[in-house]
Amino acid sequence: MTDLLRPIEILRPTRLEFGAGTVGIVGQWAREQGITRTLVISGGFNAKRVDVLGLPGEVTVFGHVKPEPDLPNLDAALAMAEQVKPQLVVGFGGGSALDLAKLVAVLPGSGQTLHEVVGPEKVKGRQVKLVQVPTTAGTGSEAGTRSLVTDPATEQKLAVQSRHMLADLAVVDAELTMSVPPAVTAATGVDAMAHCVEAFTSRRAHPLIDLYALEGIRLVGRYLARAVADGSDKEARAGLMLASLYGGYCLGPVNTTAGHAVAYPLGTRQHIAHGHACALVFPHTLAFNAPVMAEKTALVLQALGLPASSDEGVVRESTHAFCARLGIEMRLSALGVPESALESMATEAHAIRRLLDNNPRDISAAEILAIYRRAF
CATH class of the missing domain: 3.40.50.1970 (Rossmann fold)
Incomplete structure (x- = not known):
């Protein structure tokens, strides 16, 4: 390669x-x-x-x-x-x-x-x-x-x-x-997963980092639901800490892509916790990138314990369900985000070139707006 x-x-x-x-x-x-x-x-x-x-x-x-x-x-x-x-x-x-x-x-x-x-x-x-x-x-x-x-x-x-x-x-x-509540455990766990997924599917992806990225995703798939269900599950907590650490390893040399760029305005403008914002966006950006990252997208789903697929609709629905099963609210409207704010947030997200230039598929401001609307 x-x-x-x-x-x-x-x-x-x-x-x-x-x-x-x-x-x-x-x-x-x-x-x-x-x-x-x-x-x-x-x-x-x-x-x-x-x-x-x-x-x-x-x-x-x-x-x-x-x-x-x-x-x-x-x-x-x-x-x-x-x-x-x-x-x-x-x-x-x-x-x-x-x-x-x-x-x-x-x-x-x-x-x-x-x-x-x-x-x-x-x-x-x-x-x-x-x-x-x-x-x-x-x-x-x-x-x-x-x-x-x-x-x-x-x-x-x-x-x-x-x-x-x-x-x-x-x-x-x-x-x-051990004392982190279920909602925060779920959101931060998805953030760790997002670091790994975005690095794994990035234009800057590298075999040296793919190793950490894919294992980080597997760890989240194996342990996140367990830790949300039982916060005293020490093995699950340790598994998530390792996933988070591996996600950190991914950030330095590869970094994140559209998922984080689209999530950022939800945090800075709408004050949604960063992990929760990443969860809201994750199914949509992974599905958007699936046509140009078919093999790796299928591996991501498989690592999460989901049926392997690179079909946009299947990817979106299965990963959305994965997040929703963790108890994460997946609708922007339910979090008080006004529909009138979506267009300005899309423009802002589209300007975050340090991340979007890493995305495997070019994404326009209109396509980011469509993601917000789908998540609304």
Whole structure:
């Protein structure tokens, strides 16, 4: 295959610990590094259980990460970092916390503003240590080099990519996800799956990443319904954490495609949780791409435990049913999205070229609008 001749770079955290009970390694590692001053970036729930990290010395917590972090949210975290001057930044939470932690680790003292580092590899460096501890199985952000924040002025996401935002240590402990409620488990699980599916069917797909992508999809197919039905199912939780991690591996060298581009305005403009937005869009974009990705589309369905097919109608109906069986509301109208907003969202999604240029089939603004209407 000619894909084997195309160069690809794989970046991983310097050290990755995976498994039940591994969260204790965070404090142990920090002590080995001589850390005495730490800033933890988290949401409200995780701010209350920072003690599980066992961090030494002075620990300050920024516990106000929003589900869709924006520039004011980032600015507040950066202001705290300027005060604390930490030796270590710890992202502790879902993808939003991990994304903010990356920026908090590289921006203070750098002389660079966020807008100066938007895009690939514009960050000059990093003076502090960075540890990432995910508490949801969705984004796989602990494994990657990207961070996304929303600009309230434009209601669009700003994407920063830098090898300097790669964690020194990532600890993936499924026990930290046991309290995640069924609805969030379902939505974040579909987000992990979407990362894998979009990378697998991308124009930039690569055999080195296909391995992780297809196995990530299989793990979601095997474990997501189990974890939604019984949140205390440790094996299912661990399986989803691995799927999320593999999805994170897919993001760096390959990235997502139309699914995420079409989902983004649902988050930034309609404030639908990112995983839920991905679920709403997933059946429609996978079906749209099926004619040019017949073999891989059939493999995706098979990996999810569905009958293999590349027929657009069958693909749409079976994957829609897969998401609906998880209890995910699959109608935009039921989530309060006004029909009048669909056209402007389609125009906005069509402008996200960094993702749409990866899509295996060219998609117009009119075709994106048709997807929104079908999902309405």
